[in-house]
Structures are given as C-alpha cells and as structure tokens.
Amino acid sequence: MENLGIVFALTGAALAALMAGIGSAIGVGMAGEAAAGVVTEDPNKFGKVLILQLLPGTQGIYGLLIAFITLSQIGILGGSADISVAKGLLYLAACLPMAFVGLWSARRQARAAVSGIQLVAKRPDQMGKSMIFAAMVETYAILALLISILSITGIAGLNI
Amino acid sequence: MAEQYTYAVSRIHAREMDLLTGADMEQLLQCSDFREAMRYLAGKGYGNGEEYSDTELMLKDETDKMWSLISELIPDSRPFETLLRQTDFHNLKAAIKAVYTSENAEDYFMGGGSVEPDLILEAVKLNKYGALPDFLADAAAQATESFMKTGDGQECDICIDRACLETILKEGKESGVEIIKDYAELLAALTDIKIAVRSALTGKNKAFARRAMADCNSIDADALSDAASKNIGEVYKYLEHTDYRDAAEALKVSMSEFEKWSDNRIMELIKTQKSNPFTIAPVFAYILGKQSEIKAVRIVLSGKKDDLDTELVRERIRDLYV
Structure with missing residues (x-):
C-alpha cells in the first residue's frame, strides 16, 4: 500500500505523454491529409501548408515535457523514489491539465489548421491570418502546460 | 466521421479555384465568335486538351473529367x-x-x-x-x-x-x-x-x-x-x-x-x-457548381453559334458557384 504513491505519480506522467501525444498524432494526421489534398493540386504550396500541419504537434511535445519533469521529480530517473500516497495523487492531479487539454486542444487545433490549409489553397496571401486562427487554440495548451509545471515543481516542497 | 473526407474536401476546395468566375464568363461572352469562345475555354482547361469543334463533345469530356476526379476522391459514389x-x-x-x-x-x-x-x-x-x-x-x-x-x-x-x-x-x-x-x-x-x-x-x-x-x-x-x-x-x-x-x-x-x-x-x-x-457536403456542392457552370457555358456557346445578341445571352446566365 505504501508503494502506491509512485504508482499514482507514474500514472500521471504516463497520462500526460499518452493523451497529449494521441491528440497530436490525430491532429497532425488530419492536417496532413488536408495538406496532401492541397499539394496534389498545387505542389508550390508545400512550404506554407507544412507549417500549418505542424501546429497541432506541439501538444505532444508539451505532454512529453510534463512526463519528463514528473519522472525526474519522483526519482524514476535517479535518486529516491520514495513517494507518499498523497504526493503520488498530487502528481497525478498535476499532470491531468496537460493530459486532457493536450488531447482536446490538439484535435480542435487540427480542425482550425485544416480550415487554414484550405484557406491558403484559395488565398495564399492569407497565410499569416490562417496561422493566427490555429495558433489561438495553442493558448489553452500553453496555459495547461504552465499549470502542470507549476503544480509538479511545487509538490516537491510539500511536507505530506 | 466528418474528418474522413479531409483529403477530398481540401482537394475540392483547391479545385474551386479552377471554376469559371463571373469575370471569366463575361470574357467568354465578349469573345467575337464561336471559335474564339472555344479557344478561350480550351485556354481555361476545358475538355481534354484537344481542339474541339463540337460543343457537346467538349462539355461531355469536361463532365467526364469532373466525375473521374470525384470517383478518384470518393470511390463510393452513392x-x-x-x-x-x-x-x-x-x-x-x-x-x-x-x-x-x-x-x-x-x-x-x-x-x-x-x-x-x-x-x-x-x-x-x-x-x-x-x-x-x-x-x-x-x-x-x-x-x-x-x-x-x-x-x-x-x-x-x-x-x-x-x-x-x-x-x-x-x-x-x-x-x-x-x-x-x-x-x-x-x-x-x-x-x-x-x-x-x-x-x-x-x-x-x-x-x-x-x-x-x-x-x-x-x-x-x-x-x-x-x-x-x-x-x-x-x-x-x-x-x-x-x-x-x-x-x-x-x-x-x-x-x-x-x-x-x-x-x-x-x-x-x-x-x-x-x-x-x-464532411462530404463541399464535394456535393462542387459537383452541382460544376454542372451549373457547364450549363452556363452551353448557353453562351449556343448563343455564339447562333450569333445571338450578347445582352440576350447574358440575361439567361445563372449565378456561378465561385
């Protein structure tokens, strides 16, 4: 029972990497399909649509970052892995913002990116605006990343 | 799932750029005779790159080209x-x-x-x-x-x-x-x-x-x-x-x-x-838009063939998709 702390903490790290990664994989894949459709008709637009395709990929990186920080905090990557159940649950909770917001925002950002890619197909001069529309969704992934980082780094100092 | 048509819809939206606009139709109307109108359409990619003298043959090839694109994008034509x-x-x-x-x-x-x-x-x-x-x-x-x-x-x-x-x-x-x-x-x-x-x-x-x-x-x-x-x-x-x-x-x-x-x-x-x-809706709309464009081209070409007054032909032209 006393080992459950590390189990909960590791579950949190895994969820952050897993869910944000799944969201990004779906998002980049979807935007890739749209980009391929546009490039089939006009190969010169490859550079422009590639940038838009990559935008939903950032959530996967954020998830990886949260998982990495958690692993180093709980001693999986070296040091003592002696974590109380309460702390383990706190680490799990701290990872959840990135896990859930990562999954959902990557999918929604992909839809905005697909629309942006189709906008670029018709109006290549509107590339900047189409990037802004998709990038707006990124705000919420960054907010979740920030909360997860602050929570994870703050848990270490708690005496529970 | 709506997202399953992402490739098809993106390609169709890119293809919409090749549809004739109101300005293109106006230029077609301004062609001096039937032969010039046919040359103008060939320049816009109508037909299979051949030199056509038969309107219906050209429009049939253009329709077939459209259906060939659709069946390539979405094999289930239902x-x-x-x-x-x-x-x-x-x-x-x-x-x-x-x-x-x-x-x-x-x-x-x-x-x-x-x-x-x-x-x-x-x-x-x-x-x-x-x-x-x-x-x-x-x-x-x-x-x-x-x-x-x-x-x-x-x-x-x-x-x-x-x-x-x-x-x-x-x-x-x-x-x-x-x-x-x-x-x-x-x-x-x-x-x-x-x-x-x-x-x-x-x-x-x-x-x-x-x-x-x-x-x-x-x-x-x-x-x-x-x-x-x-x-x-x-x-x-x-x-x-x-x-x-x-x-x-x-x-x-x-x-x-x-x-x-x-x-x-x-x-x-x-x-x-x-x-x-x-969703599949933009593909469906593209087909209707293309059919409507072909209908408008047929009206203009018939007018050119019969040497009708441009204003009379213009009145009969419907709104275009783009």
Missing part, C-alpha cells in the same frame, strides 16, 4: 447518385415511349445516368424490371401499366416525374448529409411550383396537379394543387405565405425567369459549402 436520378428517370421515359410508340429512343437518351439506357430499354421491352435498381423498377412498372391502359403520354410522364422526385427526397433523407437533404427538398418544392403554374395555365384540375406533385416539407402540395386548379393568381397568393415568395415575382415575368430564379436559389443553397472544411 451520396452523389441523387444528382443522376433526373437523367435515369428521363431515360426511363424515353425507353417507354420508344417501346410503346414508334419513336427512336436513342435520339432521346441522355448519358451520365447511374443506369445504362440500354438496360432500361431492354427491361421495358421485356416488361421485366428485375434487372433495374429498385427505385427505377417500381416506377417503370407503374408507368408502363399506366401507358398501356390509357395510352396517355402525359399521365406516364407525371407518374415518372413524381417517382423521380420521391426517389430524390428519399435518398436525400437517407444520406444523413444536410446539404443533400436540403437540395432534395428545394428541388422537389421548385418542381411542385412549376407543376402548379403549368397546371394553372393549362386549366388542369386539382386531381391532375396533385398526382404530379411530390410531398415535401416546405410546400403543402394539397393547398398548392388546390390553388393551381383555380387560377395563376391563387398560386401566387399561396406562394406569398411560403419560403418561395420571390418565386411569384419571377413567375410574373416569365417561366424562363422562374427557371433562372430556381437555379440561382439552388446555387445560393450550395454556396454555403465553399467555406465548409469537413
């Missing part, structure tokens, strides 16, 4: 077959008249349907409709029986036209795609209005008009056929209380003005799909 039903039912009419009168059916058959005209002709000749798809088999059996009993071509036509509209409405509902459903509803309503006007102008009774009309949600076929049995003014009065009140204004000008208004109304419906990034 959602788009609703657009082929009018051709299928037209060919059924031609086949029945060819078998039961001395007319030569091949002169009236239209290409581009979902069922081969020869298959329809063979079924009608044998009076066995098992080889035909269900939607056509039932209508064929009914129309043939009606024609054999009464010998009245008009009764046969209204039986087939109504079956056509009912098939389109049914397929629209079953497709689960909002734009196909709305298109079917609009097409049925506009056809019902056309039937009402023709019935009123030719003094047909209510039963005739009602038999010809399909039941749709935006028109009360009972009330419209009742109005049609009275006079044309009653039809206009009925339309005032529907979504089609502008139709009365167009009808007061002429039937061809109403047909132009109808085509523009369909165009207004599908134009919403130009900015839809997902």
Whole structure:
C-alpha cells in the first residue's frame, strides 16, 4: 500500500505523454491529409501548408515535457523514489491539465489548421491570418502546460 | 466521421479555384465568335486538351473529367447518385415511349445516368424490371401499366416525374448529409411550383396537379394543387405565405425567369459549402457548381453559334458557384 504513491505519480506522467501525444498524432494526421489534398493540386504550396500541419504537434511535445519533469521529480530517473500516497495523487492531479487539454486542444487545433490549409489553397496571401486562427487554440495548451509545471515543481516542497 | 473526407474536401476546395468566375464568363461572352469562345475555354482547361469543334463533345469530356476526379476522391459514389436520378428517370421515359410508340429512343437518351439506357430499354421491352435498381423498377412498372391502359403520354410522364422526385427526397433523407437533404427538398418544392403554374395555365384540375406533385416539407402540395386548379393568381397568393415568395415575382415575368430564379436559389443553397472544411457536403456542392457552370457555358456557346445578341445571352446566365 505504501508503494502506491509512485504508482499514482507514474500514472500521471504516463497520462500526460499518452493523451497529449494521441491528440497530436490525430491532429497532425488530419492536417496532413488536408495538406496532401492541397499539394496534389498545387505542389508550390508545400512550404506554407507544412507549417500549418505542424501546429497541432506541439501538444505532444508539451505532454512529453510534463512526463519528463514528473519522472525526474519522483526519482524514476535517479535518486529516491520514495513517494507518499498523497504526493503520488498530487502528481497525478498535476499532470491531468496537460493530459486532457493536450488531447482536446490538439484535435480542435487540427480542425482550425485544416480550415487554414484550405484557406491558403484559395488565398495564399492569407497565410499569416490562417496561422493566427490555429495558433489561438495553442493558448489553452500553453496555459495547461504552465499549470502542470507549476503544480509538479511545487509538490516537491510539500511536507505530506 | 466528418474528418474522413479531409483529403477530398481540401482537394475540392483547391479545385474551386479552377471554376469559371463571373469575370471569366463575361470574357467568354465578349469573345467575337464561336471559335474564339472555344479557344478561350480550351485556354481555361476545358475538355481534354484537344481542339474541339463540337460543343457537346467538349462539355461531355469536361463532365467526364469532373466525375473521374470525384470517383478518384470518393470511390463510393452513392451520396452523389441523387444528382443522376433526373437523367435515369428521363431515360426511363424515353425507353417507354420508344417501346410503346414508334419513336427512336436513342435520339432521346441522355448519358451520365447511374443506369445504362440500354438496360432500361431492354427491361421495358421485356416488361421485366428485375434487372433495374429498385427505385427505377417500381416506377417503370407503374408507368408502363399506366401507358398501356390509357395510352396517355402525359399521365406516364407525371407518374415518372413524381417517382423521380420521391426517389430524390428519399435518398436525400437517407444520406444523413444536410446539404443533400436540403437540395432534395428545394428541388422537389421548385418542381411542385412549376407543376402548379403549368397546371394553372393549362386549366388542369386539382386531381391532375396533385398526382404530379411530390410531398415535401416546405410546400403543402394539397393547398398548392388546390390553388393551381383555380387560377395563376391563387398560386401566387399561396406562394406569398411560403419560403418561395420571390418565386411569384419571377413567375410574373416569365417561366424562363422562374427557371433562372430556381437555379440561382439552388446555387445560393450550395454556396454555403465553399467555406465548409469537413464532411462530404463541399464535394456535393462542387459537383452541382460544376454542372451549373457547364450549363452556363452551353448557353453562351449556343448563343455564339447562333450569333445571338450578347445582352440576350447574358440575361439567361445563372449565378456561378465561385
């Protein structure tokens, strides 16, 4: 029972990497399909649509970052892995913002990116605006990343 | 899942850039003669890169090119077959008249349907409709029986036209795609209005008009056929209380003005799909948009061939998709 702390903490790290990664994989894949459709008709637009395709990929990186920080905090990557159940649950909770917001925002950002890619197909001069529309969704992934980082780094100092 | 058409829709939106715009149509109108108009269209990518002298051949190649793109993007053509039903039912009419009168059916058959005209002709000749798809088999059996009993071509036509509209409405509902459903509803309503006007102008009774009309949600076929049995003014009065009140204004000008208004109304419906990034709807709208463009090109080329006044031709051109 006393080992459950590390189990909960590791579950949190895994969820952050897993869910944000799944969201990004779906998002980049979807935007890739749209980009391929546009490039089939006009190969010169490859550079422009590639940038838009990559935008939903950032959530996967954020998830990886949260998982990495958690692993180093709980001693999986070296040091003592002696974590109380309460702390383990706190680490799990701290990872959840990135896990859930990562999954959902990557999918929604992909839809905005697909629309942006189709906008670029018709109006290549509107590339900047189409990037802004998709990038707006990124705000919420960054907010979740920030909360997860602050929570994870703050848990270490708690005496529970 | 809406996202399964992402590649197809993105390619279609990119292709929309190749559709003729109002400015392109204006330039086509300004061509000095038929040959120059054909050269202008060849420059816009019409046809297969050959030098055409036959308008219909060029437009057929352009239509085939469009369907070839659609089948490459979405191999399951079922959602788009609703657009082929009018051709299928037209060919059924031609086949029945060819078998039961001395007319030569091949002169009236239209290409581009979902069922081969020869298959329809063979079924009608044998009076066995098992080889035909269900939607056509039932209508064929009914129309043939009606024609054999009464010998009245008009009764046969209204039986087939109504079956056509009912098939389109049914397929629209079953497709689960909002734009196909709305298109079917609009097409049925506009056809019902056309039937009402023709019935009123030719003094047909209510039963005739009602038999010809399909039941749709935006028109009360009972009330419209009742109005049609009275006079044309009653039809206009009925339309005032529907979504089609502008139709009365167009009808007061002429039937061809109403047909132009109808085509523009369909165009207004599908134009919403130009900015839809997902679902099959933008592909469906592109097909309708391309068909409408081909129709407009045919009008201009016919005008050029017959040396008609440019202004007269311009008046007949419908709104374009882009």
